[in-house]
Amino acid sequence: MQETRTESTAVIAARSTDPPVETTEIEDLAAARGYDVAATVTQAGPEDPGTYLGRGKCEKLAAAVAETGASLVVADGDLTPSQHHGLRAELPDGTELFDRYRLVLAIFERGAGTRRARLQVELARLRYELPRIVESADEGMLNKRTEKGSPVYDVRDRIDRLEAKLDSLPDPAEEFRRRRREEGFDLVTIAGYTNAGKSTLLHRLADDLSVDEATDGEREGPNKDATASAADRLFETLETTTRRATVGGRPVLATDTVGFVSDLPHWLVSSFSETLSEAAAADAVVLVADASDPPEVFREKLEISLELLADQGVDREDVVTACNKTDLLPAGERERRLAIAAERAPEAVATSAREGTGLDRLRSVVGDRLPTEEARLGMPNCDEAMSIVSQAYDRTTVENVAYDGDRVTVVCRGPPTVIERLRARADAIDG
Ligand SMILES: Nc1nc2c(ncn2[C@@H]2O[C@H](COP(=O)(O)OP(=O)(O)OP(=O)(O)O)[C@@H](O)[C@H]2O)c(=O)[nH]1
Numbered sequence: 001m002q003e004t005r006t007e008s009t010a011v012i013a014a015r016s017t018d019p020p021v022e023t024t025e026i027e028d029l030a031a032a033r034g035y036d037v038a039a040t041v042t043q044a045g046p047e048d049p050g051t052y053l054g055r056g057k058c059e060k061l062a063a064a065v066a067e068t069g070a071s072l073v074v075a076d077g078d079l080t081p082s083q084h085h086g087l088r089a090e091l092p093d094g095t096e097l098f099d100r101y102r103l104v105l106a107i108f109e110r111g112a113g114t115r116r117a118r119l120q121v122e123l124a125r126l127r128y129e130l131p132r133i134v135e136s137a138d139e140g141m142l143n144k145r146t147e148k149g150s151p152v153y154d155v156r157d158r159i160d161r162l163e164a165k166l167d168s169l170p171d172p173a174e175e176f177r178r179r180r181r182e183e184g185f186d187l188v189t190i191a192g193y194t195n196a197g198k199s200t201l202l203h204r205l206a207d208d209l210s211v212d213e214a215t216d217g218e219r220e221g222p223n224k225d226a227t228a229s230a231a232d233r234l235f236e237t238l239e240t241t242t243r244r245a246t247v248g249g250r251p252v253l254a255t256d257t258v259g260f261v262s263d264l265p266h267w268l269v270s271s272f273s274e275t276l277s278e279a280a281a282a283d284a285v286v287l288v289a290d291a292s293d294p295p296e297v298f299r300e301k302l303e304i305s306l307e308l309l310a311d312q313g314v315d316r317e318d319v320v321t322a323c324n325k326t327d328l329l330p331a332g333e334r335e336r337r338l339a340i341a342a343e344r345a346p347e348a349v350a351t352s353a354r355e356g357t358g359l360d361r362l363r364s365v366v367g368d369r370l371p372t373e374e375a376r377l378g379m380p381n382c383d384e385a386m387s388i389v390s391q392a393y394d395r396t397t398v399e400n401v402a403y404d405g406d407r408v409t410v411v412c413r414g415p416p417t418v419i420e421r422l423r424a425r426a427d428a429i430d431g
């Protein structure tokens with residue numbers, strides 16, 4: 001008898017020409033999407049052009065689905081539309097069938113934080129689904145493909161609308177970055193493989209005061225300084241995945257990104273180029289790597305990640321690797337992962353986002369990579385000078401403030417745009 005179906009239970013189907021059939025990665029991807037993997041059916045042998053797995057294995061797979069009550073089968077391959085149709089027909093009624101790409105889309109669906117990214121994911125999914133809908137359509141349905149209300153017509157129509165909408169939508173990230181630069185904030189992007197711990201790390205790095213808390217809690221009076229109000233204005237345009245953090249004593253905006261996944265087809269990656277290009281605009285990139293992976297997996301993912309970042313235009317010098325989940329490793333293994341990472345990117349720091357360790361070191365190493373300028377500002381000691389000193393304390397690292405008679409001199413280091421503005425203000429009163 002069939003058990004009740006569980007929304008999030010999946011059975012994996014994997015094949016490869018040569019044994020053994022490797023299933024760790026597809027299982028990890030399914031887990032990253034939040035599915036419980038209840039069973040795995042593998043086949044070593046040639047691919048069946050009609051049903052992906054051979055007949056006997058299809059029966060085994062169907063039995064595993066029925067037995068576990070799974071609602072979904074994930075096939076570790078790129079199924080053609082006709083294989084998708086053929087294999088699905090072998091499964092218990094109502095079983096969903098994902099191939100590797102569809103699973104990746106599901107992961108991206110969950111990771112898409114902005115409206116634009118959500119539209120991009122939907123567009124990629126519909127482009128993926130259209131040939132499969134056509135494949136499973138009967139003749140009657142296909143004859144109606146130009147009629148409103150037919151599945152094929154509706155999907156095509158939605159694709160057209162999404163394309164038009166995406167074309168017309170301004171890129172909020174672009175506008176945000178422009179304003180961020182004007183305000184003198186540095187942008188730190190958190191990138192890395194899916195499930196490495198990026199979101200957990202962002203949460204840890206973020207300043208305690210979230211936007212909501214800042215507006216719900218005690219409001220500061222009208223004297224609230226210029227920096228805070230500038231930050232508030234910026235936050236209005238921020239996506240939920242960007243948080244304010246303090247790194248190397250400087251206020252930065254840290255942005256979470258969609259996780260990398262191995263072996264993505266080109267068409268899929270290009271659908272998200274904008275979402276992924278977030279890293280290129282950053283002043284520093286924290287590359288989060290799962291140090292609890294076996295050393296060779298860790299090394300390979302790290303290399304792929306660095307290549308992907310380079311493809312997006314990220315300078316390797318701007319990358320800091322966070323070897324994360326070190327709480328799961330004995331000390332000797334930790335050193336081994338750090339050595340692997342240090343060979344490939346300029347800086348590597350051991351972290352545990354879960355336990356909150358290594359974060360101070362990470363902040364300081366990232367801070368050292370942010371563009372920094374030093375200034376010595378001499379000006380007459382007046383109200384405006386005090387306001388300049390206060391802004392310097394707020395937005396830069398002040399190394400010294402010296403009062404000498406009726407003059408004040410500030411030595412500070414910080415983001416070039418902020419330094420430039422302070423210098424202009426000081427010059428204006430120094431006549
Ligand atoms: N043991 C341990 N687990 C961690 C650590 N950091 C994150 N995790 C866990 O790893 C899983 C994935 O963490 P996320 O922060 O969601 O990973 P992510 O990189 O944002 O994943 P995607 O958004 O799917 O790309 C969660 O179950 C976390 O609790 C860590 O330092 N140690």
Ligand SMILES: [Mg+2]
Nearest residue numbers: 198199200256
């Ligand atoms: Mg995440």
